[in-house]
Amino acid sequence: MWSFIHKLGSPPWFFRFSGSLVRWLLPLTLALLVVGAVWGLLVAPADFRQGNSYRIIYIHVPSAVVALAGYYVMALAGAISLIWRIKMADIAMKAAAPVGAALTAVALMTGAIWGKPTWGTWWVWDARITSMLILLFLYLGVVALFEAYDNKAAAARACAVLSLVGTVNIPIIYKSVDWWYSLHQPASIKFTGESAIDVSMLYPLLLMITAFYGLFTAAVLMNMRSDLIWHHRDAAWVRQWTGLK
Amino acid sequence: MHFDSLAAVMHMEGHGIYVWPAYGITLVLLSWLLWAPAQRLRKRKRWIIAEAHRHAASDEFESVPQSGRVLAAEKDSMEGSS
Numbered sequence: 624m625w626s627f628i629h630k631l632g633s634p635p636w637f638f639r640f641s642g643s644l645v646r647w648l649l650p651l652t653l654a655l656l657v658v659g660a661v662w663g664l665l666v667a668p669a670d671f672r673q674g675n676s677y678r679i680i681y682i683h684v685p686s687a688v689v690a691l692a693g694y695y696v697m698a699l700a701g702a703i704s705l706i707w708r709i710k711m712a713d714i715a716m717k718a719a720a721p722v723g724a725a726l727t728a729v730a731l732m733t734g735a736i737w738g739k740p741t742w743g744t745w746w747v748w749d750a751r752i753t754s755m756l757i758l759l760f761l762y763l764g765v766v767a768l769f770e771a772y773d774n775k776a777a778a779a780r781a782c783a784v785l786s787l788v789g790t791v792n793i794p795i796i797y798k799s800v801d802w803w804y805s806l807h808q809p810a811s812i813k814f815t816g817e818s819a820i821d822v823s824m825l826y827p828l829l830l831m832i833t834a835f836y837g838l839f840t841a842a843v844l845m846n847m848r849s850d851l852i853w854h855h856r857d858a859a860w861v862r863q864w865t866g867l868k
Numbered sequence: 869m870h871f872d873s874l875a876a877v878m879h880m881e882g883h884g885i886y887v888w889p890a891y892g893i894t895l896v897l898l899s900w901l902l903w904a905p906a907q908r909l910r911k912r913k914r915w916i917i918a919e920a921h922r923h924a925a926s927d928e929f930e931s932v933p934q935s936g937r938v939l940a941a942e943k944d945s946m947e948g949s950s
Contacts (some may be wrong), residue, residue, distance in 0.1 A: 643924050649902070656898075657869055660891070667876060668870055675880035682894045684872035725897050736890040838898060849912060856916050865913050868921050 632711050635860040638851050645810040652837030659834050662827035685835035687730035693723040693839055693860040694805040698790045701783030713779035717769050718846035724762035742806050750799035751807040
């Protein structure tokens with residue numbers, strides 16, 4: 624286990640390992656996305672109250688769940704970067720930010736579209752939605768901060784601090800529907816106790832959540848790989864990978 | 869299958885106008901998430917190969933200042949696309 628963690632810090636090893644991982648993860652993820660979307664859109668029954676508009680759940684919930692989990696990944700990379708000054712952690716943090724931002728944007732936009740037929744409005748300044756908007760700004764803040772500094776070591780430190788401070792927002796997002804009066808419905812899937820969703824709707828949802836986790840992992844790894852070869856463009860292993868002698 | 873025709877799938881009892889754009893936006897953003905890093909990796913690989921060839925050429929025929937300037941401009945654009 625420790626030797627695996629140690630290897631993760633080695634750019635040539637990580638580049639090769641992530642390349643093999645992405646090669647099977649990407650087709651698997653795309654297949655899961657297609658199956659999950661077809662199941663959710665065409666096969667699952669309509670909701671007795673919301674009708675067919677509820678089918679947005681199959682992209683809205685997975686994108687929101689993975690956007691939140693992705694923030695912890697980014698913050699963990701930030702903490703490793705601050706404590707151990709591992710370059711690979713900087714690259715991981717930088718790679719996770721745009722992916723998390725895109726998933727948060729998907730969650731917000733699909734939520735707004737779902738809100739119109741369900742609540743009669745595209746947007747309300749409600750606790751869950753506002754805290755998700757703050758999450759989007761945190762992700763975009765990390766992206767912008769990285770670009771703002773010429774000194775990339777200083778940029779990584781600033782981004783790590785911002786990521787760690789922003790983790791305060793994550794439990795607020797999770798608990799916002801319980802702590803405040805909200806238009807947003809409470810969680811339908813529960814880890815303890817019975818879920819408030821029928822299995823005919825739950826299975827495609829779980830499939831899509833798995834697919835979105837796969838997509839997040841593949842996209843972050845692909846971002847890391849493109850940064851790794853750029854950082855190490857003069858190294859022998861990069862020249863070898865490009866086919867140069 | 870919940871629907872019995874393609875028209876019913878598109879209409880979704882009046883909710884198709886919300887459901888399909890939501891899936892469309894998601895498809896565009898998720899495609900970008902995968903396309904952008906793949907494209908960046910290809911561009912950077914090409915740049916590294918081109919730079920190695922330029923170095924090899926300049927070693928042979930002495931350095932060419934103009935090509936150096938072009939190289940620096942390309943490198944800046946590559947940094948910006950990260």
